[in-house]
Amino acid sequence: MKILLTGASGFIGGHILRALQTAGHEVVPITRHHGVDFTHMLTPEAWLPYLKGVDAVINSVGIIAETRGQTFAALHYHAPAALFRACVMTGVLRVVQISALGADANAFTPYQLSKQAADEVLRKLPLEWFVLRPSLVYGTGGASMAMFQRMANLPVIPLIGSGTQRIQPVHVSDVVATVLQCLSVASSRRTVDVVGAAPLTFVAWLQTLRRTAGKPPALTLRIPLSLIMASAQVMRFLIPLLHPDNVRMLQHGNTADVQPLAAFLGRMPLSVEEGLCCI
Ligand SMILES: NC(=O)c1ccc[n+]([C@@H]2O[C@H](COP(=O)([O-])OP(=O)(O)OC[C@H]3O[C@@H](n4cnc5c(N)ncnc54)[C@H](OP(=O)(O)O)[C@@H]3O)[C@@H](O)[C@H]2O)c1
Numbered sequence: 001m002k003i004l005l006t007g008a009s010g011f012i013g014g015h016i017l018r019a020l021q022t023a024g025h026e027v028v029p030i031t032r033h034h035g036v037d038f039t040h041m042l043t044p045e046a047w048l049p050y051l052k053g054v055d056a057v058i059n060s061v062g063i064i065a066e067t068r069g070q071t072f073a074a075l076h077y078h079a080p081a082a083l084f085r086a087c088v089m090t091g092v093l094r095v096v097q098i099s100a101l102g103a104d105a106n107a108f109t110p111y112q113l114s115k116q117a118a119d120e121v122l123r124k125l126p127l128e129w130f131v132l133r134p135s136l137v138y139g140t141g142g143a144s145m146a147m148f149q150r151m152a153n154l155p156v157i158p159l160i161g162s163g164t165q166r167i168q169p170v171h172v173s174d175v176v177a178t179v180l181q182c183l184s185v186a187s188s189r190r191t192v193d194v195v196g197a198a199p200l201t202f203v204a205w206l207q208t209l210r211r212t213a214g215k216p217p218a219l220t221l222r223i224p225l226s227l228i229m230a231s232a233q234v235m236r237f238l239i240p241l242l243h244p245d246n247v248r249m250l251q252h253g254n255t256a257d258v259q260p261l262a263a264f265l266g267r268m269p270l271s272v273e274e275g276l277c278c279i
Helices: 011-022 044-051 072-090 110-123 143-153 172-184 202-212 225-235 244-252 259-265 272-278
Strands: 002-006 026-030 056-059 094-098 128-134 156-160 190-194 219-223
Touching: 002 011, 011 026, 011 172, 044 072, 056 072, 072 094, 072 110, 094 110, 094 172, 110 128, 110 244, 128 172, 143 156, 143 202, 156 202, 156 244, 172 190, 172 259, 172 272, 190 259, 202 272, 219 225, 225 244
Parallel strands: 002 026, 002 056, 056 094, 094 128, 128 190, 156 219
Antiparallel strands: none
16 A cells, blocks of 8 residues: 555654564655654645555644644645645545554543544545544654653652553554554444553552663652642743643543453553563
């Protein structure tokens, strides 16, 4: 197949790119690195030249926080919506949208809401669509994974409040496997939550990262949520990942029923112990 892949230079997109190439697909990569800026791709017409002969589209562009010139509205909503509409115009049938867990009726941050808005556009179009909603994705090259690993390696692990926020990290290989399944499966028009085998607490995640790095369990330090939120207001300018909204999303929890994904893949996704062994 000839596949247009946006975000091909990113963490998840890069893993998808290599898997598609290994499977013998021809890939049209779309990123600023490849000369295409989503902020200039806000109409279906802008996308038409890139869709010639394309059989399927995978959208893996996203940002975790807004920075100068990079807005959720443009990158998560307007540009993807224009791309999806261009697919209808050019006869590209199959579209895989990498959304995010929490981009649903209960979405409460601009990140989630902008993703959900694009997902809704896609769901209403006459396309063979898939909306994939990954939880926290980890694996080689992941920025959040690197940050969590640094936290886990500290002599004393700082926690947000009690550290009992529930997360369900998914290994990037399972995200890739889900995307590949979307390209081959007969029945489309599906939303799939892409999560790891089981939920765990944030503190258990950090201690597991620490253990797989060969270190003994560390003492933890509970930092009050109010203090974390206050420092996040400043830290967001240095590390966008630390935006207060991202703390709120973590605090809210990020888990889902794994069974629909297991049925879709025909197997269970990896547990964090299995996944961390792959890295
Ligand atoms: N990582 C996770 O834990 C996670 C969890 C749930 C959902 N997701 C979603 O999965 C998708 C991929 O995430 P990721 O972790 O792979 O992110 P990433 O590593 O930051 O990659 C983002 C990609 O988007 C491209 N991009 C950014 N701004 C662009 C622009 N203005 N125009 C064109 N391309 C642009 C980047 O390429 P250039 O910089 O070269 O332009 C890069 O290829 C995102 O939609 C994200 O919301 C990720």
